[in-house]
Amino acid sequence: MARRCELSGKGVMSGNNVSHALNRTRRKFLPNLCNVTLMSETLGRNVKLKVSAAALRTVEHRGGLDAYLLKAKDTELSDRALGVKKEIRLAQAS
Secondary structure: OOOOOOOOOOOOEEEEEEOOOOOEEEEEEOOOEEEEEEEEOOOOEEEEEEEEHHHHHHHHHHOOHHHHHHHOOOOOOOHHHHHHHHHHHHHHHO
């Protein structure tokens, strides 16, 4: 899973460089990805993820990794993040 945020699903976008003479050349807009270790309070362990800076701010705003994952859509999350979300649900149910 290269160049894709594991929490928000944000990936590479394409567009144009536009010069003063309006010449257009193709370019890529890369997401601002960071390798981070986030703490899960419910599981009591750390989780390593590749997350965009915007998603990291959203995790902090929502009150941590557990709250973010429980509110996030399954289609946006990576396989690793989905596994953590299922573990959190199981831990909260028991």
